[in-house]
Amino acid sequence: MSIRALIVDDSSVMRKIVERSLRQAGIELAQVFDAGNGAEALVVLQQNEVDLILCDINMPVMDGLEFIKQLPGVPKAKGVPVIMITTEGSEAHVVQALSCGARGYIRKPFTPEQVKEQVLPVLAVKQ
Amino acid sequence: MKTANQLFATESNRATWTPLLELAAREVFSLMLSSELTPAEAGDDPIPAVTSMVGMAGQLNGVLSVCCNEKAAAMMASKMLGIEPSKVGVEMADAVGEVCNMVAGNFKNKISGLGDGCLLSPPTVVTGSDYSLHSSADYPALEVRLLFEGAPVAITLQIHS
Numbered sequence: 001m002s003i004r005a006l007i008v009d010d011s012s013v014m015r016k017i018v019e020r021s022l023r024q025a026g027i028e029l030a031q032v033f034d035a036g037n038g039a040e041a042l043v044v045l046q047q048n049e050v051d052l053i054l055c056d057i058n059m060p061v062m063d064g065l066e067f068i069k070q071l072p073g074v075p076k077a078k079g080v081p082v083i084m085i086t087t088e089g090s091e092a093h094v095v096q097a098l099s100c101g102a103r104g105y106i107r108k109p110f111t112p113e114q115v116k117e118q119v120l121p122v123l124a125v126k127q
Numbered sequence: 128m129k130t131a132n133q134l135f136a137t138e139s140n141r142a143t144w145t146p147l148l149e150l151a152a153r154e155v156f157s158l159m160l161s162s163e164l165t166p167a168e169a170g171d172d173p174i175p176a177v178t179s180m181v182g183m184a185g186q187l188n189g190v191l192s193v194c195c196n197e198k199a200a201a202m203m204a205s206k207m208l209g210i211e212p213s214k215v216g217v218e219m220a221d222a223v224g225e226v227c228n229m230v231a232g233n234f235k236n237k238i239s240g241l242g243d244g245c246l247l248s249p250p251t252v253v254t255g256s257d258y259s260l261h262s263s264a265d266y267p268a269l270e271v272r273l274l275f276e277g278a279p280v281a282i283t284l285q286i287h288s
Contacts, residue, residue, distance in 0.1 A: 010249070011225045013207050013218055017159065020209060058249065087232025090242030107236070108229045109158035 002030040003051040003123065008041040008067065009034075009085070010059040014108075018054050018085060018115075025116035027123075038067025045077045052123060053077075054106075057086040057097065068101045081122035085110070144238070144284075149271045151234035152282050155226060156275060160206040164273040164280070171272060171279040176200060177220060178253045178260075179227035183235065186244030189286040190262065191234065193227040199278035224250030230282060263287055 005022060007015045015034045022029060033048055035041035039062040041055070057064040064084055071077045081103040086093070089107035097105055104118035156162045176197035183189050195203075197219075198212075204222035205212040215222075228250045235241040264285035271282045 011221050011228075013204060013221045014225050016208050058247065060249065087229055087247065088242075089232065089236045092243040107232075109155045109233060111158055 001123065002028040004031040004033070004049065005029055006033045006035065006041060006044055006048075006050045006053045007055075008036075008038065008053065008059070008064065009056040010036050011056075012036075014056070014085075021110070021112045021115045022054075022119065024112035025119065027116070027119060036061075038062030038064060038070070041067055042070060042074060045071075045074045047076075049076050050080055052119065053080055053082040054085050054119075055082055055102075057084055057088055057093070065097065065100050068097075071101065083118050083122065145269050145271065147237045148230075148234055148269050148282060148284055149273070151237060152230050152271060152273065152280075155229045155233055159226075159229065160203060160275075162206060162276060164275055167272040167274050167279050171274065173199065173279040173281050175256045175258075176254065177223045178258075179220075179223045180251045180253075181227050181231040182248035183231060183245050184248070185246050186241055187235065187238075187286065188288075189264065189284055191227065191231040192260075192281075192283045192285075193223060193230060194281045194283070195223065195275070196278055199275050199280055202276050202278065220252040220254060224252045234284070 007018045009015045019032055033044050035044050037059040055064040068082050083104035084097045084102045085106045087108045094105045103122045106114055106118050153164050156164050173194055174196045175194045177200040178192055178194045180190050180192045200219045200223050201212040201215045203226055204215040204218045207222050231247050235245050262285050265288050266286040269284040273280055
């Protein structure tokens with residue numbers, strides 16, 4: 001399975017870690033796009049199709065929750081699963097993210113196994 | 128209902144929180160940097176070259192900081208990015224900032240009621256050693272000193288009332 005992923009995080013270091021974790025989880029990446037906040041991610045999605053979005057919550061300009069609320073208005077993002085990756089790990093944050101449309105939730109710090117557990121099921125459903 | 132600040136004011140809770148702060152740091156370094164922190168000896172004080180701070184507001188008000196020397200900061204970025212320490216550039220500050228952010232988040236998630244009741248600011252990173260930090264903290268700071276790849280790292284939580 002080879003996928004196109006969009007990684008959204010205001011930390012470039014964290015974007016690299018997420019990409020590496022996907023590869024370590026055995027997920028083959030055909031193409032990786034990245035964005036520093038939700039607004040940049042929406043621009044990426046205007047021009048590119050992706051199979052998976054991994055998104056931080058706390059970001060400047062447009063945070064992750066606002067970003068996923070805007071996704072239904074982006075034709076190329078229709079049906080693309082979003083998984084949140086964030087330091088905010090409380091029950092309330094998880095519920096909020098899922099109610100906004102996220103399909104999974106990974107709390108930092110995380111292991112590649114935790115990434116795999118969240119990502120593989122949503123990719124399987126998409127296929 | 129008592130705020131976390133009020134709970135922290137008791138000596139027994141302060142004693143409980145220090146190991147949680149250390150555990151939060153150890154987990155971040157182990158999971159995200161594949162590195163096990165080791166205990167520091169007396170006198171293992173970092174010469175501050177990179178200091179990252181994350182503000183906490185809500186049930187707990189304060190600042191969590193991570194301070195280390197340049198070698199440790201470069202090593203953090205190296206481990207996180209999978210590149211040689213000599214190749215690390217501007218990513219150094221970003222790496223220490225993200226470590227601080229994760230330690231703060233991991234710590235608050237270990238204390239009942241803080242996960243929902245306390246928000247984190249984005250990290251602020253200061254580089255260089257010629258600075259003074261003045262805080263309005265009115266409780267004794269929690270401080271954990273550990274060695275990361277042989278270099279001292281200081282993790283401090285200052286609590287404001």
